[in-house]
Amino acid sequence: MSESRLFSMPEAPVRAAVPELADGDRKPLSKKEIAADHPTWCPGCGDFSVLALYYKLIEKRKIFHEKVTTVAGIGCSSRFPYFVQAHGAHFIHGRALPFASGISLSRPDLHVFAFSGDGDAFSIGGNHFTHTARKNIKMTLVVMDNWVYGLTKKQTSPTSPLGFKSKTDIWGAVDQPINPVKQALAAGATFIARTTSTNPNHILQMMEAAMDHDGFSFIQCLSECVEFYPGAFDAANPRKGGKFPEVPKDHDVSDEAAAYRLAGEAFPGYFGVIYKAQRPTKNALENRIIADASAKTQGAKPWQILQKTFDRMK
């Protein structure tokens, strides 16, 4: 009963010849070239500023369209990939991180950015946040935290402060909110920063530092929902009479306990890089396993490696 497979490997579709371009011959992208669809966010939404700074980052760091991949789940924030002229995926609610991990682990040549909101990252996607952080899978995650569910029009979010009146807590939120920075620390994230949409220069600084970090880098970016939680972050906006306290100069970013204390400060807390550690990435660890395994099969073609295994099964 010898059967053979029916479907052979499909042929790749024929591609019209397009000249290869050496990176050196290419001009850095302009903002106009990076921008795609006009954002569907409400006028005044904090997410506009995060998007503008993402364009800026790509422009400033001379990243070409095809070298960056933008991934998101579901929520207002997660419409992000549509607005960026680059490869991107709009995945299901809460699961942007494992999807992005699949890209990161199989394509070391790409910068992988995931954009998320507080519900997407800490509620439905909470499990993935923990495990992507602990595994230290190389990518940058920006969570646009607005303390409310915006896309579904004002329900309590996992970061809504106690007492916040929403459609699901008409008398005020009763559940203890998550502290995203503490959550990231406990999970073992190796880069944790905090910023706010009202301070563009600071966002760019944080994005650059996160991108340069070899590992899972997490930015919590306060991003006001002008529709359902206006004024939430006024206390962190000097233009609205608030303060923008930066992480103290003498803070040791490798000191986990100190980071935990900073994360626990009352709102507006501290902005900047709160924690940073060097730990091998999952990407590097997997590559080491591959290197060790292929050292033993050196030079052999896949069928020859498999043949060796089959020889033991006779």
Place this chain on the structure above:
Amino acid sequence: MSDTATPASRPTALRISDIPEAVIRIAGNSQDGIQAIGGFLAKLAGRSEQEVMTFMTIPSTISGGPSIFQVRIGSGEVLSSGDEADVLLAFYQHSYNDHLGSLKKGGIVLYDSDHVEPNPEKASAYHHIAVPISSRTVEAIGGVGRDKGKNVFALGLIAKMFHLNTAKVEALIQERFSGKDLSVAQNALSAFQAGYSFQLDNVVELFRFIEGQKRSNHQVVMNGNEAIGYGLIAAGVRFGAGYPITPWTDIMELLRRELPKYGGSFIQCEDEIASVSMAIGASYAGGVAVTGSSGPGIALKTEALGWAVMAEVPVVVIDVQRGGPSTGMPTNVEQSDLNIACFGGHGDSPRVVLAPASVEDCFYTSIDAVNIARKYSVPVILLTDQAIATRIEAFEEPRLEQVCQEIAPDLSPVADHKPYDLSTPNGVTHHVVPGTRIASGKYPIVTGLEHDEMGHPTGSPKLHMAMNAKRRRKLQALAAELPVPEVYGAPEGDVLLVGWGSTQGPIREAVNRARREGHSYSALHIKYINPLPNGLEHIFARFRHIHVVEMTDAGLYGFGQLAAILRARYCNAAIDGITKTDGLTWKVREILDEIRARHQAAAAKNGH
């Protein structure tokens, strides 16, 4: 054993009968290593150009419990693991009590007389042979006081009884324990030799397998889970993600261990949803990635699968079915995931469902699954089950140099790209993978929202209908490409038995048996279940009764899951279902008895 056994000529010596096949059932506890004896026997059969099929049950508890391993070895075609055993090897009283009934009348029961008190009432029905297996094992290995190794002692008994090639068995024992402490292999050999040379009392007959047909190629021996794992590797899969769940776990362990040799990785994830999401992410990044699960794990993956249908990203999902719903019967076989495989998820989400019929088929169907996923940019679900996952078969060694393929993403630049081009013939999408420069500067988004041809969201009812049609059309194109399965037996007749997946063997054996008894039975095995190949209606039209044999519940309306699909598809009232969910594979007799009972009932109703 066969009725054609011929007595040897010398009456004083032990009679040696030549037999075409035998069914041996080994019953003990899961920690006794009875799977190992079965494994040795299966491998030996493979090396001796015989056919072999095994069947095992394992307890779902951690610390062991009653377990059996049945092996059927034959010089001709072996289609199932056998309804009844010729020989039962019973280690404990419960093994003896529970499994004596599986022995055919006049069969041989070898029992460990250190643990088993035989039932005198059964003395005449079965040939009893007492062997103090435990104490003799302890003695043979040198009085360590434990009976570890009694499985290999028992293997010695079987080797003697069936005239097995001891040199080959000893070589297998050496191979199995190589790499361990030398004394381990030595102890195993001592136990084997002690068993082989044990003087069997009141034995009147020994057996010898008729030589199998000379084969031009070597046979490899493995179980269905292994065949899937290696098939995926041969297909060029280099990335996978999963979460442990019985009986899928073996495949993920195999891929985790083996893929790095090929430059790939298998990632153990935090949950089922992360696994499928990570696999889809890796497929989007240019490979064809795999995930898999069993039972409840498949339910958890369905939302992400819907995304892959919508975004048209390939992924292969292995579903090693077990008894359900919910946690169900984790170590028992069932085929009740057919509906979730074909229809699971919200919205209209056409995907491909394939079901291999044998261990060999597991290997090749895995490659098919990868190529279909890639060619049609669609999720493919490969449905196997607990029985095929754990059953060992010998099959002709694949010609790996021809079979193995590599998948390398094409990153060469393109002028322009419309991922969801509605004008594409057959509606098939081919994504360019991230990392590809698109000269027009317009980059696509893959998305779960209904979208336009560039992947940008749309609320247009017209586009939603056009895109739904596109996703459907490409599977209709696949259906046209699928081979129409061949009828086993005559192309027309009284009864057509239809099956899918691991039940092919017992169904075919039932057809053979019925035809020998003069009935006009044939069988049809459906491997490509969603979409179905074109033209099955012509086959169905040539039979009076069409019984779909499945390991699913009869359902609210009296049909199994495939039967319901076929009735809906073909509107053929001759189609009905023969179903069961007892957690065990079909016995040939069960199938035939059920059909006869139905036909008798129908005849009585019609007043015949």
